[in-house]
Amino acid sequence: MPLEEDLRALAMDIAREAGGLALRRRREGVAIAATKSAVADIVTEADREVEALIRDRLKAERPGDGFLGEETGADRGSTAVTWVVDPIDGTVNYAYGIPAWAVSIAAVTGEPDARLWRAEAAAVYAPPIDEMFSASRGGGAWLGESPLSVNAERGVAGALLATGFGYDPATHAGDLKRVARVMPLARDLRRIGAASLDLAYVAAGRLDGYFERGLNPWDHAAGALLVTEAGGRVGGAPAGRPGVEMTIACADSLYDDLSFAAFGDHDPNA
Ligand code: IPD
Numbered sequence: 404m405p406l407e408e409d410l411r412a413l414a415m416d417i418a419r420e421a422g423g424l425a426l427r428r429r430r431e432g433v434a435i436a437a438t439k440s441a442v443a444d445i446v447t448e449a450d451r452e453v454e455a456l457i458r459d460r461l462k463a464e465r466p467g468d469g470f471l472g473e474e475t476g477a478d479r480g481s482t483a484v485t486w487v488v489d490p491i492d493g494t495v496n497y498a499y500g501i502p503a504w505a506v507s508i509a510a511v512t513g514e515p516d517a518r519l520w521r522a523e524a525a526a527v528y529a530p531p532i533d534e535m536f537s538a539s540r541g542g543g544a545w546l547g548e549s550p551l552s553v554n555a556e557r558g559v560a561g562a563l564l565a566t567g568f569g570y571d572p573a574t575h576a577g578d579l580k581r582v583a584r585v586m587p588l589a590r591d592l593r594r595i596g597a598a599s600l601d602l603a604y605v606a607a608g609r610l611d612g613y614f615e616r617g618l619n620p621w622d623h624a625a626g627a628l629l630v631t632e633a634g635g636r637v638g639g640a641p642a643g644r645p646g647v648e649m650t651i652a653c654a655d656s657l658y659d660d661l662s663f664a665a666f667g668d669h670d671p672n673a
Contacts, residue, residue, distance in 0.1 A: 407539035410484070410510040410524035414625075415537050417460045418506045421453045422530035425491055425506065428452065433498050444570040445494055450474050453490035457508065461486050468510075473621045483512045484523070487624035492527075493597025502531030507599035509624035517620040517639075525625035527599045536603040536629055544606050544632035553635035553654045554608040559585065559664045562611035562657060565593040565601045566665075569617025578616065585614075585664050598650075602626025605652045606633035612653030614665040623650055638662065 404412075428449035435445045454474045461468060469480030472488040479485075486508065491497050493504030506528045511520040527536040536551070538544035544551040556562050564585065568578045586592050593610065595601055599622065601613040606629035618639075627637040630652045638658065639650045653661050 405539075405542075407510075407523045407542060411526065411537050411539040411542070413461075413464060414508040414510060414524050414526035415528070415535055417457055418508050418526040418528035419535065420460070421457050421490060421506045421508075422528045424456055425449055425453050425497070425504075426530040429497060429500070433500075435498055439570075441570040441572060443495060445498060446474060447491070447494060447498055449497070450491045450494055453506065454488060457486075457488050457490060457506075471620060473619070485511050485520070487511055487621050489599065489621040489625075492599040492622060493595075496596045501596070503529075503595050503600060504531070504597050505529045505599045505603070507621065507625040509628060511624060517624065520624075522624060522628035522631075525628040527603045527625050527629060529600060529603075534603075536606065538606075538625075538628045538632040540628065540632070542632070544629045546603075546607055551606045551629070551633040552608065553605060553630065553633045554611050555654050555656050556611040557656045557660075559588045559612075559657070559660050560590070562589050562653075562661070563591050563593070564589045564661070565595055565604070565610050565613045567594060567596070567598055567601065567613075567615040567618075569615070571617060574617055581614070581616075581665050584667060588664050598622040599626045602637075602652055603629050605635060606630045608633075612651070612657050612661045614651045614661065616650075618650050627652065 467482040469485035470478040489507040492507045497504040508526045510524045513520040524539045604610040636655045637652045
């Protein structure tokens with residue numbers, strides 16, 4: 404089996420186990436353990452426990468690989484592979500019992516910096532509805548056993564889009580400006596609250612496109628591979644701070660129109 408397929412199988416296996424643990428903790432009741440950079444940037448005990456499970460399983464299966472996790476940070480490995488992990492993407496939904504959250508696991512090679520790495524394999528698992536999205540480089544993107552392809556929408560006017568808002572309040576004025584520009588042009592706009600699912604839904608054709616400024620690597624590492632392997636395009640421009648980027652994901656045919664509608668001639672860093 405090619406390496407990417409091995410990595411995809413492992414990512415799915417661990418994502419399923421991690422998702423099961425998150426779901427059990429959710430049923431027992433979730434408490435917010437701490438707020439991080441902002442009041443919306445929360446962490447629960449389950450985030451920490453689920454990340455520990457993923458980290459331990461990866462260490463047991465592939466001891467030399469690196470690790471970059473939302474809750475525990477970076478660990479450089481001795482192999483070419485780094486695992487980029489968000490144990491619970493959509494933590495606010497998770498904490499409030501909204502069933503739109505996912506375990507996001509990507510295996511990347513090269514520098515553990517989103518602008519330099521190459522994603523090899525990905526799993527985005529949504530436990531509340533038991534949906535497993537996965538992809539391997541060159542091997543396509545899948546929902547369960549079904550192959551995925553993005554919608555070939557040609558213009559924002561016919562597009563169902565999604566966006567998200569980062570945690571830094573200084574960026575919210577810019578986010579709202581983008582929403583005000585895009586909403587009147589698009590079919591409609593969603594704020595699902597889990598970037599990995601936004602990207603998975605673009606890959607699956609449930610959304611035509613998605614844009615957000617300020618994603619962290621663990622938010623988009625797995626989802627971006629789903630989109631490109633489903634025939635779509637993912638773009639992002641560094642916004643001046645490491646790890647802080649804009650992301651646009653959609654079919655190639657929609658990219659220029661969406662990019663202009665969302666970011667137009669505005670300063671992308673605003
Ligand atoms: C967040 C979610 C949200 C997005 C934020 C992310 P988290 O991830 O994906 O939809 O708008 O930018 O940080 O904190 O729930 O893992």
